Amino acid sequence: MVDMSKVKLRIENIVASVDLFTQLDLEKVIEICPNSKYNPEEFPGIICRFDEPKVALLVFSSGKLVVTGAKSVEDIERAVSKLVQMLSKIGTKFQRAPQIDIQNMVFSGDIGMEFNLDAVALVLPNCEYEPEQFPGVIYRVKEPRAVILLFSSGKIVCSGAKSEHDAWEAVRKLLRELEKYGLIEEEEEF
Amino acid sequence: RLRKWQSRLRVSDAAERNLAFALSELDRIASQLKLPKHVEEEAARLYREAVRRGLIRGRSIESVIAACVYAACRLLKIPRTLDEIADIARVDKKEIGRSFRFIARNLNLTPKKLFVKPTDYVNKFADELGLSEKVRRRAIELLEEAYNRGLTSGKSPAGLVAAALYIASLLEGEKRTQREVAEVARVTEVTVRNRYKELVEKLGLKITL
DNA sequence: ATGTTACTTTGAAAAGC
């Protein structure tokens, strides 16, 4: 079994798509969003930021949203409720509850051990490592679908997962591969 | 049927025109970089394969050709920085880098196949700096020492080689400035300085100059 | 010569070009 006891993962960002099932008049919506930006010429949605919960929302006329920057699913739910309340005051009618879909979760973490990335890239299948362009090894996990950036410090970034469980599963698979190719032993040569 | 025939001709015409354009672009880049013939041929082979596998979709012919040139250099161990290629290709470094990573992934160009020994970069940069064999040997020793101490992972190979050559040039009395070394390695002076500081500090080098 | 800020990489959705 892979030793995951020293592995740490911390949520950094959650991206969700939301459907309010109601058409929106963006010209009216901008009025009620304090710090918002709307330039249909460059981007079709209103860019709105909330301080509590601290998230950024992209609001579209179709009534669909994209919520980013959240640290928890609850933050997203609170942000959506907050926007729904604001829209209600403007007279928007809601036929049904908003549908929220988590699209992407980004985690930062630590495997708890340093790596010689040249050695890792040499034997780890399906990985990319171009230190001239980016300092980390890029490892794509098929199932669950996720991508892990592994740095020489042992710190990692996992993105593309749709749940915390999937992120842990992806990291577990990376560790299994690292172990399989003998990259887990403290091959740190001093 | 006639229409189908004509469209096929048109398609092959377009394909031939694109290939001709790509190969002329390759020729231009290869001659300007003074690349050996076999590197140009390898780049052409990679490009044809990329086209055959439909890897060009959504990418400019120029960025893919530049990426193939860079990949061929890496595969055949002919040291050339991405910056040098970006200088003459008319697409930016970022775009070439993306195309390079994309074709590398899809043509199974693994990190192992693409790995170019720092030694090759040492000789390339040393040639341009007019440094002796003694300095090169010293730089290579420094790089091996740094590698064994885990000081190179994740760092720019060009920056590491530049710093090693800078230090070796000082130690062997053939001083080159950080600026000169940074210029041939295509990194900034700050990068050379940072790598230099770390090597001197962690390898316990005493440079009294 | 430092210090700050900014950009590289990964992921996904939104509507429209």
Next chain:
DNA sequence: GCTTTAAAAAGTAACAT
């Protein structure tokens, strides 16, 4: 494909002091 959002990792770059 591009446009916009957010956030981390570690390295390098750009521009200021």
